[in-house]
Amino acid sequence: MTAVVTEELAEPYLLGVLATAGLDVEYVRGEGDTLYYRRGDEEVPVLDFVGGYGSTMLGHSNPEIIGYARELLAGATPIHAQFSRHPYANEVAARLNRIIKRETGSDESYFAIFANSGAEAIEAAMKHAEFERFVRIAGLRAEIDAHIEAVRAAVADGTVAAPEANALIADVTAHNEALAGRTPLFLAPVGSFHGKLAGSTQLTYNPIYRAVFSALAAQARFVPVDEPGAVDAVVEAERGWLHDLVIEGGRVTVVQRPFPVFCAVVLEPIQGEGGIHEIPEAFVRDVQRVAAELEIPVVVDEIQSGMGRTGSFLASTRLGLRGDYYALAKSLGGGVAKAAVMLVRASRYLRDFEMMHSSTFAKDSFSCLIAARVLDLMEAGDGEVYRTAESRGTELSNVLQDLMKEFPEVVKDVRGRGLMIGLEFHEQGEAGFAILRELHGSGFFGYYMSGFLLREHGIRTFPTSSAVYTLRFEPSVNIGSADIAKLAGALRDLCEQIRDTDGQRLAPVA
Incomplete structure (x- = not known):
């Protein structure tokens, strides 16, 4: 008999935060865009607009995915067959290549490194980019060393003066040794979020997640996306030069x-946790130009925005953004498997990386076969999922835009594309009622708004993690007009509470 555990041992502080905002609900079942929790013997439905932070593009417990998963498990598909042939992984990579080539118009292939999560895929990209940089630096230093040996030979045969040459050799060697020890840098936009692992958190703009761990990994230089010339300015400020010797x-x-200071540019086409901001096309052009000049890769993080969510398989396609690397995860697992992949352009790929990087649970048959079935569903009907995501997203966006027109003093902005939409509230630090000011001061304003929507209307949504005044809406492609109408009614009530009342109904749950 299983003992009843009364002490909270699994992330107890987080549970306390959820409880304060009224979000500490245990969901027992998920289906489509609905999650269920129990109230006594009754199952209570909740309309889910969080969508697993973008992981349930095909819905919770998609019948076809669930049925296929059952078949795989019943057939004892090998989960742990590491260091053997993985044709199912190769098939996923091949299908992704076909899709990317179609969307980008490129005929170059991408090689795949598999992972379990988006953050792990980003870590793999960071490591591969640093490997590229290491190889470049090694090549440059080998050339310089050859030139130094040529100078020494010229000193030996009397072609050049020994005291002058020896002093220069010593200065150049010391300078280059110091420069080679410099910590590598990444370029990323202000507002970025790329995960919370030791490396990926350094690409995440919010200092709450990053600053404490800044000594653990390579650093990023964050660039404002709306300032012309900002990318060039940051690069110029960090520029370094190796010294070489020539005989003339x-x-x-x-x-x-030029010394390769930067490893890569890493960016999301639509910043998810930063508040649902689409990257401006002018910034995209600057990034691609500077990356080409520096000969560094562009890493496109499609973990949340990809997989058809914005109306095309890659959100970057519509921005004209072309990646040397792509990171995909979340909906790649169909809401069932933990599947992620990092893709590297063939012309940049370093084969030895495969012996330097691995993951016990990545590239297994179950997650890869599920991913392949997900891609089949995405591509079915000549991309019907993408068209539906675009049309449903337009419907959702229009409803939220109407809400902003109705409550301009409450709703500040509506942003996003397809089924990745953010609704931003005006801050309430100067509100007329104390409760609203207190909610603002807590730093958890959006979570309290989410708690209100959950308990009062059976609607599930959360704020983005680095912009707590912005609620996210990332439902599955199956979301219906009636669901969108229900959301609109709930948000209208919420806006009325902020605008017309003292906020008592929004207050933390006692």
């Missing part, structure tokens, strides 16, 4: 050669 006219001269 019997003299040894020091010349400068």
Whole structure:
């Protein structure tokens, strides 16, 4: 008989935060866009607009995915067959290549490194990018070392003066050694979010997640997306130069050669946790130009925005953003498997990376076969899922835009594309009622609004993690007009509570 555990041991502080906002609900079943919790013997439905933070593009417990998962498990598909042939992984990679080539118009292939989560895929990208940089630096230093040996040979045969040459060799060697030890940097937009692992958290703009761990991994330089020339300015401020030696006219001269300071540019086409902001096309052009000049890869994080959510398989396609690397996860697992992948353009791929990076649970048959079935469903009907996501997203966006027109003093903005929409409230630090000011001061304003929607209307949504005044809406492609209408009614009530009342109904649950 299982003992009843009364002490909270699994992330107890987080549970306390959820309880304060009225979000500490145990869901017992999920189906489509509905989650269920128990109230006594009754199952209570909740309309889910969180969608697993973008993981349930095909809905909770998609019947076809669930049926296929049962078949795989019943057939004892091998989960742990590491270090063997994985044709199912190769099939996923091939299908992703076909889709990416179609959307980007490129004919170059991408090689795949599999992972369990989006953050792990980003970590793999960071490691591969640093491997690229390491190889470049090694090549540059080998050339410089060859030039130094040529100078030494010239000293030996009397072609150049020994005291001058030896001093320059010592200076160049010391300078280059110091520069080679410099910590590598990444470029990322202000507002970025790429996960909370040791490396990926350094690409995450919010200092709450990043600052404490800044000594653990390579750093990022964050660039405002709406300031022309900002990318160039950041690059110029960090620029470094290796010193090289050449012999000209019997003299040894020091010349400068660019040092690869930056590993990569990493960006989301639509910033998810930063508040649902689509990256401006002008910034995309600057990024791609600077990356080409620096000869560094562009890593496109499609973990939340990809998989058809915005009306195309890749959200970056519509921005003209082309990646040297892509990171995919979340809905790749169909809401069932933990599946992620990092794709690297063939011309940049370093095969030895495969022996340097691995993951026990990645690339297994179950997650790969589920991912393949997900891609089949995405591509079925000549991309019907993408068209539906776009049309449903337009319907959802129009409803939220109407709400902003009705409550301009409450709703500040509506942003996003397809089924990745954010609704931003005006801040309430100067509100006329104390309760609203207190909710603002807590730092959890959006979570309290989410608690109100849950307990009063059976609607589930959350704020984005780094912009707590912005509620996210990322339902599945199966969301219906009646569901959107229900959301609109609930949000109208919420806006009325903020605008017309003292906020008592919004207050924390006692």
